[in-house]
Amino acid sequence: MQKAVTFLAVSLFFGVLSAESRDASEILNEIDDMWRGKSSYALFTMKVKTANYTRSMTMRAWSSGKEKTLVRILAPVKEKGSATLKSGNNIYTYLPKTDRTIKLTSGMMMGAWMGSHFTNDDLVKESRLQDDYNVVIGFEGERDGESVIEFSLTPKPDAPVVWGKIVIEAFLLKDGGYYLPLKERFYDEDMEVVRTMTFSGLKELGGRKLQTIMRVIPADEPDEFTEVIYETLEFNEEIPDSFFSLSGLRRMK
Amino acid sequence: MALRTMLRRKRRTLITGSTVAFGVFLSVTFTASGDYSYTNMIDTSAKMGFGHVTVQALGQNERPSVTKRLSGVSEIGKSLDNVDGVSRSTVRIFGQAMFASASKSVGGVFIGIDPASEDPADNIFVNSIKEGKIFDSTTGKKIIIGSKMAEKLNLRIGKRMVWTSTNAEGEIVSQIAKVSAIFSTGVNDVDSAFALLPIDRVRKTIDYGPDEATMVSVMLDDQRYSDVMARRIETVVGEKDREVLTWRTTQADMSGMITVDRASNYLFQFLVGLVIAAGILNTIMMSVLERKHEFGVLLAVGMSPLRLFGMVLMESVALGVVGLILGIIVTAPWYHYMYYTGLDLTSMMEEGSDIGGVLVDPVMKFRLYKESALAILAGVFSLTVAAGLYPAIKAGRIPPVDSLKAG
Numbered sequence: 001m002q003k004a005v006t007f008l009a010v011s012l013f014f015g016v017l018s019a020e021s022r023d024a025s026e027i028l029n030e031i032d033d034m035w036r037g038k039s040s041y042a043l044f045t046m047k048v049k050t051a052n053y054t055r056s057m058t059m060r061a062w063s064s065g066k067e068k069t070l071v072r073i074l075a076p077v078k079e080k081g082s083a084t085l086k087s088g089n090n091i092y093t094y095l096p097k098t099d100r101t102i103k104l105t106s107g108m109m110m111g112a113w114m115g116s117h118f119t120n121d122d123l124v125k126e127s128r129l130q131d132d133y134n135v136v137i138g139f140e141g142e143r144d145g146e147s148v149i150e151f152s153l154t155p156k157p158d159a160p161v162v163w164g165k166i167v168i169e170a171f172l173l174k175d176g177g178y179y180l181p182l183k184e185r186f187y188d189e190d191m192e193v194v195r196t197m198t199f200s201g202l203k204e205l206g207g208r209k210l211q212t213i214m215r216v217i218p219a220d221e222p223d224e225f226t227e228v229i230y231e232t233l234e235f236n237e238e239i240p241d242s243f244f245s246l247s248g249l250r251r252m253k
Numbered sequence: 254m255a256l257r258t259m260l261r262r263k264r265r266t267l268i269t270g271s272t273v274a275f276g277v278f279l280s281v282t283f284t285a286s287g288d289y290s291y292t293n294m295i296d297t298s299a300k301m302g303f304g305h306v307t308v309q310a311l312g313q314n315e316r317p318s319v320t321k322r323l324s325g326v327s328e329i330g331k332s333l334d335n336v337d338g339v340s341r342s343t344v345r346i347f348g349q350a351m352f353a354s355a356s357k358s359v360g361g362v363f364i365g366i367d368p369a370s371e372d373p374a375d376n377i378f379v380n381s382i383k384e385g386k387i388f389d390s391t392t393g394k395k396i397i398i399g400s401k402m403a404e405k406l407n408l409r410i411g412k413r414m415v416w417t418s419t420n421a422e423g424e425i426v427s428q429i430a431k432v433s434a435i436f437s438t439g440v441n442d443v444d445s446a447f448a449l450l451p452i453d454r455v456r457k458t459i460d461y462g463p464d465e466a467t468m469v470s471v472m473l474d475d476q477r478y479s480d481v482m483a484r485r486i487e488t489v490v491g492e493k494d495r496e497v498l499t500w501r502t503t504q505a506d507m508s509g510m511i512t513v514d515r516a517s518n519y520l521f522q523f524l525v526g527l528v529i530a531a532g533i534l535n536t537i538m539m540s541v542l543e544r545k546h547e548f549g550v551l552l553a554v555g556m557s558p559l560r561l562f563g564m565v566l567m568e569s570v571a572l573g574v575v576g577l578i579l580g581i582i583v584t585a586p587w588y589h590y591m592y593y594t595g596l597d598l599t600s601m602m603e604e605g606s607d608i609g610g611v612l613v614d615p616v617m618k619f620r621l622y623k624e625s626a627l628a629i630l631a632g633v634f635s636l637t638v639a640a641g642l643y644p645a646i647k648a649g650r651i652p653p654v655d656s657l658k659a660g
Binding site: 088089090091103104105108119121155158159160161162163164186187188189194220 | 349351353354355356358360394407412413414415417419423424425426427428429
């Protein structure tokens, strides 16, 4: 779900990024600031298609800053109430059927989150771009009739990240005067694309125009994808810290 | 007189002696192959990190956790190096981790090692390095991974990867590392799940102190004395928050398998021994029954039943001795070949066959410990003598008059 919040943050980041702001470090800081946000609430559907199954889940998510996120499944019925809490570097899962909370171990971090193409590790790592990557503007200008800016993120030498490079492509929303994401490409160390995220579904949510559909496609399985479709987005609601606790994870229905 | 009787029936003596010799041959084959394979497996598993004897924090074996730390490891290592029977002691940190590249991720086990204190002869991973070389610093961001892990993660020498583990406070921590070497032990499960890391880098990552580790693993001169050595080591470094365990406990699966296999081996040998003993019993019994008249004469001229019993029993003893000599003559070349060359069973085994993650040597060889050899000789000899007991008793109870009449 952090990806969903990531999406929010990316959207917000590009939303506030002014065309005049061209300093890469500054932009990265803005990403971080927006990533944290004050708080957010989202209602969304996640569709997962793999070679073995296709599933759809409706979820609600709350975030506070960039370190706290809580996601709860609303549908399908058999998984209703299952929840994930990300607090700092830790991830907890609550299973209502057994009424048990499990703290994910390091060995489970690369397991698929909710059966999607996101890993549990994505939830933790995606919130630290500014710590882990050097960012430069790789391209800025017209592309397919759109005013496009492209950021190239390369990992810092000691950063514990697997990507060799991340390229984020955004376009200028003409009637909004701010940038929105189009595509993110994740490369391995040999500079081969490993997975691609595409953004679409421009729509007004939470008081601003945002890309409301995010699709992740692994390069080695091009027929598979995970798609997140936002139905509701709200920002800066007051959410107490206790909401993002283990008792909050179990308590909330 | 017993010897003379034996020489009188040379063919029968030869056949019976050959039966005993066959018993020796079989017993040596089963025992020596067992001694070799068990020792090989125990030593191999010890070289996978735990040693023959392990000193670790109390409860670590039952419920492994990075929070259970062994303190004062340098001092423990120094103390153990002076213990008679200890070949080498090595400080190591074990932990579970997730290893990831951009392509994929796999769960596995890391072992934090100090390259300066690792002898390839006592570390199967270092000894199995096929590409690259072991890192030379304890603080570098290097990693040695198995060939299957490298394959799964699409990694080569010099490539970056991330390992994620849990620190002493239970927090998830990640660290970058470059592949410095790739090992291949031949066991898929091992080659896809194990990785070696510089020990001080591990300490820093998982918040261990400079003198803390998971364990001090101890290699012994002879694994057979693990229990004795564990008690000895306990007296040297034992404390209430530490446990000193042998491979039987740290490698419980393998230990259980060896126990069952050894018991089956002994049972099989016992059954074979019974069949051989029955054959000897039959031969000697026939020999007694066909000499009833002769025994009657001996008893009639004054030989006591006890002496007659002794004479027949001596025949068994002599047969046993002859059988053992024949057995040694027949078995020695076989043992010599199997000790130095062995039978290559690679074509009959799956590649990377293992038991509990421990590589099984596809070359079947022999190794017979002195006590095993003595046990075989004593066992086979005893069986031969025991087989002669009933005929000897029967001979001693022959009624002289009836026997003479029967003759």
